[in-house]
Amino acid sequence: MPNLNRTPLHELHTDLDARMVPFAGYEMPVQYYDGVLWEHLHTRTSAGLFDVSHMGQVRVSADSLEEAQLALEALVPVSVLGIPEGRQRYGLFTSETGGILDDLMIANRGDDLLLVVNAATKEQDVAHLADKLSGCSVTPITDRALLALQGPGSEAVLAALVPGVAEMRFMDASALDWNGIELWVSRSGYTGEDGYEVSVPSSKARDLAEELLASDAVIPTGLGARDSLRLEAGLCLYGSDIDTTTTPVEAALEWAIQKARRRGGEREGGFPGASRIMEQLESGAPRRRVGILPDGRAPIRAPARIFREGSDDPVGEVTSGGFGPSLGRPVSMGYVETEFSGTGTVLEAEVRGRRMPVTVADMPFRPSTFKR
Amino acid sequence: MKYTEEHEWLRVDGDLVVVGITEHAAEQLGDVVFVELPEAGTQVSSGDDAVVIESVKAASDITAPVDGEIVEVNDALVDTPGLVNADPLGAAWFMKMKVDDLSQLDGLMSEDEYKEMIA
Numbered sequence: 001m002p003n004l005n006r007t008p009l010h011e012l013h014t015d016l017d018a019r020m021v022p023f024a025g026y027e028m029p030v031q032y033y034d035g036v037l038w039e040h041l042h043t044r045t046s047a048g049l050f051d052v053s054h055m056g057q058v059r060v061s062a063d064s065l066e067e068a069q070l071a072l073e074a075l076v077p078v079s080v081l082g083i084p085e086g087r088q089r090y091g092l093f094t095s096e097t098g099g100i101l102d103d104l105m106i107a108n109r110g111d112d113l114l115l116v117v118n119a120a121t122k123e124q125d126v127a128h129l130a131d132k133l134s135g136c137s138v139t140p141i142t143d144r145a146l147l148a149l150q151g152p153g154s155e156a157v158l159a160a161l162v163p164g165v166a167e168m169r170f171m172d173a174s175a176l177d178w179n180g181i182e183l184w185v186s187r188s189g190y191t192g193e194d195g196y197e198v199s200v201p202s203s204k205a206r207d208l209a210e211e212l213l214a215s216d217a218v219i220p221t222g223l224g225a226r227d228s229l230r231l232e233a234g235l236c237l238y239g240s241d242i243d244t245t246t247t248p249v250e251a252a253l254e255w256a257i258q259k260a261r262r263r264g265g266e267r268e269g270g271f272p273g274a275s276r277i278m279e280q281l282e283s284g285a286p287r288r289r290v291g292i293l294p295d296g297r298a299p300i301r302a303p304a305r306i307f308r309e310g311s312d313d314p315v316g317e318v319t320s321g322g323f324g325p326s327l328g329r330p331v332s333m334g335y336v337e338t339e340f341s342g343t344g345t346v347l348e349a350e351v352r353g354r355r356m357p358v359t360v361a362d363m364p365f366r367p368s369t370f371k372r
Numbered sequence: 373m374k375y376t377e378e379h380e381w382l383r384v385d386g387d388l389v390v391v392g393i394t395e396h397a398a399e400q401l402g403d404v405v406f407v408e409l410p411e412a413g414t415q416v417s418s419g420d421d422a423v424v425i426e427s428v429k430a431a432s433d434i435t436a437p438v439d440g441e442i443v444e445v446n447d448a449l450v451d452t453p454g455l456v457n458a459d460p461l462g463a464a465w466f467m468k469m470k471v472d473d474l475s476q477l478d479g480l481m482s483e484d485e486y487k488e489m490i491a
Contacts, residue, residue, distance in 0.1 A: 036428040037403035299426050323405035
């Protein structure tokens, strides 16, 4: 495909007959031979291997780790200083108006911070970091691939190659040796399952992927299943469920804003959009991201509008939706006016010109199985 | 069998025409998880949206391939949408139509012409 970037695993994908699609400027596998449904179900019961090398890996360092942590706190409402060595935390880059510029992972590696950001936003994120982080060096890592091994079988498979991963807990991050090669491993992912994300030098990415795929427990899994897995897990897709027009409180992500950064905390505020976000943390937001369960069988996808029963004024909109293979039913998420965001509220969504009954539901739709 | 550019197949069965989608279309769609059928008795013109079919990935419309009346629909697909992937040319027919003018079928593709199109 013209003008698209390729990941270090591109040849492996084509050798595996993956169906390739353009995604965030990359040519990416949307599914392999087994299809999205099977890849999804297999990940929940065994393990799926995903190429997520399109995502941005960025190193942030300063004269001291603490200096880098405090500098980054000027861009995210997260207690970066509170991330212990060897741990990672979910974060958000906020805008001056309290919107979300991107969501990311921040790992404390002892000497520096490793950020993992979204593919479509990585260039803008790096520019933002380079512009705003005085006294820090911001280094995009361009010589490494990123693999995600997800599902209950992940630990046994990866530990057979890298024994140290068995000791890790959810959101631990460490550098581990594999045949003399340094892997950067975190026990995390985007599926609601136990699993790992593994940063590997590009030149060794195929070797590692093939060693993992050699296990009967593992099948290659594409972006299609990645999307249905994260939807069942209630996880946001940047650009669909969160963006510059949604605040962290509207997005129901206030759990990502630790006490230290809230009113009365040791390092209160000091991030872009703090005044609006702090106000919403205390008084609530006008709308809320919620789970939406269609009563019928039809998947309700974005951007279906949501109404009160019998009213023509929309009270919300679906931002992600589809069929949940592990639930055997359609699932959606979206925003509704806060008044209608209570679990169990019955509303209607408009699909192909017709109203379909839906019910506001808690997320995740399916309990997560992280190893805490 | 006749074929359309929309990847439908048509099979003449007595004075009715049975309509489904091709193996190629089913494979491209991926795992089908939802099928919404029109009501029997609906009068349609060629090109009208008739069936909604959703895979894990996306929703697509299947259009009426010819003018006529939809006289029967395959309700089995509502309960078992996966039939579309399992047996697109057989058990997963969508609808039977009473066609206004059977000569409309002459304008559609033969199997060889369809195979050439998707090659």
